[in-house]
Amino acid sequence: MRSTGTLPGWLAPRPTLMCALLLPLMAWPGIAHAQTAEPAAPTVESQRSQAVQQRIPQQTVSKVGVLQGIVMDQAGRPLVGVEVRLPGAVAPVSTSADGIFRMLRISPGSYELTFTPRGGVATRRQGVEIHAGEVLSIEVHLTVADKGAIFALPQTPAEVLADTNYKELSRRPDADGAVVAAPLENILPEAAYFQPKPDRWNASMPNYHRYNLGDETPFVLGHWYDPFNRNRLKADKPLFGKTFFSLTADSITALEGKRLPTPAGQSTSSVNEPDFFGRGGQFFLAQTFRFSFDLFHGDTSAFRPVDWRIRVTPAANINYLNARENQVVSPVVTNGTTRLDGHVGLQEAFGEVKVADVGPNYDFMNVRVGIQAFVSDFRGFVFADEQPGVRVFGNLLSNRIQYNFAMFDLLEKDTNSGLNTFHRRGREVAVANVFIQDFIAKGYTTEFSYHFQRDNNSLQYNDNGVIVRPAPIGTIAPHRIDADYMGWTGDGHIGKLNLTHAFYEVLGNDSFSQIAAQKTGINAQFAAVELSVDRDYMRFRTSFLYASGDGKVRDGTARGFSSIVDGVAFAGGEFSFFNREGIPLTRAGVALTAPDSFLPDLRSSKDEGQSNFVNPGIFLYNAGLDVDVLPTLKFVANTNFMQFDRTESLEFLLQQNGIRRTIGVDSGAGFIYRPFLNDNVIIHAGATDLVPLRGLRDIYTSQTLISVFGLVKFQF
Structure with a gap:
């Protein structure tokens, strides 16, 4: 009209x-x-x-x-x-x-x-x-x-x-x-x-069904057990005013079958085993429950930081180990070859408050006090843990710059679950870092960091009755370590090239190095770089890692790189045998590597032992492929070639001459499955192996080491 x-x-x-x-x-x-x-x-x-x-x-x-x-x-x-x-x-x-x-x-x-x-x-x-x-x-x-x-x-x-x-x-x-x-x-x-406006938090949803019952509907009434729709337990509505509460519950089930080099010991689990190495098969099952209670005041958006927050995360773990040889579950032979253990720990318990707004675009400064998770760099090369501490953090220039100043007083860990105990460790860690976004190129973020650790001299036996501090190697004596780590790392992309890199220099002193049998200075280096290119649904990646080794064991300077508490996600991560498994060193009381670490730093335990800067170091060369087969399914394939930097520390510790440098070829494959395109259900499964080359054969045997694993995570 x-x-x-x-x-x-x-x-x-x-x-x-x-x-x-x-x-x-x-x-x-x-x-x-x-x-x-x-x-x-x-x-x-x-x-x-x-x-x-x-x-x-x-x-x-x-x-x-x-x-x-x-x-x-x-x-x-x-x-x-x-x-x-x-x-x-x-x-x-x-x-x-x-x-x-x-x-x-x-x-x-x-x-x-x-x-x-x-x-x-x-x-x-x-x-x-x-x-x-x-x-x-x-x-x-x-x-x-x-x-x-x-x-x-x-x-x-x-x-x-x-x-x-x-x-x-x-x-x-x-x-x-x-x-x-x-x-x-x-x-x-x-x-x-x-006219008064309705309360947006309590506005009722219309009872409207556009489609048949059971199909997707535009309006869904929330329930306390429904995490996807409006739920007061998921911070969709405030408890009162602008104070919200969020509950997150996780169930993590991990199982693994593996074969590791295992000495037969003084008493074997079966008769007629004349070989030095016994049967290395092991089966491990662990069930962990985590409950995170998060109370905070402010806005639920991702832009405006909260005014204050209180979070508590208890965790409970039960684990089972079945080995085929004695003295694996315990040094006491009569304890047999199986172990069932459990532990309850407190993984988070902190309070956080906003100190100041420092810019018009939500720039802020906050203080967090208590047990909290902290990863000091992009891939967890030096420090990644959940420990009590004080952390001052914030951002500047419209979030282009982020910074952290943190001090931690570490707790002891439960040996078999890895959860926190309620006993002080006697180890202090300080971290200061700054992240700068769009540094050099848009999409690339760089980080400059400083770490300090002081590990005081103490005596500690783990929950299985094995001495872990000081390590049972060399001249056994309590000692204190002071180490300073200066680092430059980066992550992001420059054009179509994805880039991650890291370099660390560590200086300090060890009051009594057990292998060197004297006070030593520390001067070690670490470097890593990963390059990758995305092509359609595939990512082709290659990486390199170097940790310096010590070639002069008794000269008073420790040149082998050792982290504080690392949790490395690099060069295949869980799909790498050498990174995934802790490989024990034969009858030495220490491990060649610890779980979730590429560093062969000869510690008794990554969590309970001390850093050791007299070690062989490593060169690692990696090639890998990530394929998004489906939006819900990711396939990962990975291959590593590894060799020691210097082998003198191994020769001295094992009293064995002529140990060669090549470690072996480590390969793995698996998938990550998210059936609902979120984190509510995640399934990991894969298999890895390590084919020993001359250096590893000199220490162990030519037998291929294998691991088959699976992990199922449910989250509410």
Whole structure:
């Protein structure tokens, strides 16, 4: 249908727009006085004069004006694409998706304003006054053609916009806070402007089913056991005010069958075993439950940091080990070849508070005190643990820079579960780092860091009755280690090339190195780099890792690199046998490597033992492939070639000459399956092996070491 010469009456202005324009007026002294004493309403000219007098001192008075407004249909819906013309003033403009238009730099004068909607007839308004230094806000209602019309309406002369369809909402001086309002009719308290709005947190969901029951529906009622829809236990609604609570529950089931080099010992589990190495088969099963209770105040968005937070995460673990040889589960032969153990630990228990807002774009500084998870770099090369400490952290320059200052007083770990105990370890760690985004290139983040560890001299037996501090090697004596780590790492992409790199220099001293049998200085290096390229659904990657080794065992300087507590996700991670498994060193009381670490640093235990800087070091060369077979299924293949940097420390410790450098070829494959495209159900499964080459054969045998594993994680 086409518009007529006489338009319907003006409807009430949109409440949201009017509230935004009228709320400042409620605090205006003249209006507040008018509501109480009810004097004669001031004229627009008198308000304009008063506003000019209140202009900010030394501010230049503008010689042009501004016209802005909103264009709606008779039902109050915004009209998109309406052409707005002010002939002789500025170029035509069109309304936005919200029906809003703006015209800038208009010379003072009286103009004819024309509106031409899509498929409608032009409507004009004469006598629109534009004043210098003012912003005029208007609201216009038009009658438009039926949206279902097929043919455009014929062109007719522009019709006059009735007074009931045109309203000046306000006039205000440009660039200052003074608002000059056009005369307003009395607004009763029960008018739409003052109607209370419903509480958005408790707004009920409509009982509406567009599809059959059981299909996807646009509105779903939440339940306490439903983590996907509105749930107060998942911080979808506040407990009170702006205080939210989030519950996260995890069930992690891990199982593994592996073959490791295992000495037969003084008493074998079966008769007629003359060989030095016994049967190395082991089966391990562990079930862990974690419950995270998170109470915080603030906003649930990812941009604004919380004002304060309290989080507690207890964990319970039960594990079972079945070995084929004695003295694997315990040094006591009579304990047999099986072990069932359990432990309950506290993995998180901290309070956090925002200290200050340091920028307009949610830059902040927070302090967190208590047991907390912390990873000091991108891949966990030096420190990754859940320990009690004090951490000051925040960001700068619109989150381009992030920083951390943290100090930790470490707890002892339960030997078989890896969970925290409630006993102090006697080991202090301090970390300071800064991350800079878009450093050198967009998409690349670099980090500069400093780590310090002090491991005090102490005596400790683990839960299986094995001495772990000091390590049962060399000259056994308690000793203290002070070590400083300076590092530069990076992660991200430069163009199409994905890049991760790290370099660390560690300096310090060991009061008594057990292998060197004297006080030693520490000077060791570490480097790693990973390059990858994405092609469709595949990622081709290659990486290199180097940890320096010590070639002069007794010279007073320890040159082998050793971390604090690493948890490495690099060169295949869990799909690498050498990284996944802890390989014991034959009858030496220490391990060649610890679980989740590539470093052959000859520790008694990564968690309970001390760093050892007299070690063989390593060169690692890697090639791998990641394939997103399906959106829910990822396939991983990985191959590593490894060799020792120096073997003198192994020769001294094992009293064996001529140990060669090559370790072996480590390969693995597996998949990661997320059936629901989220973290509620995750399944990991794979197999890895390590084919020994000359160096590993010199220490063990030529038998291939294998591991088959699976992990199932459920999360609420």
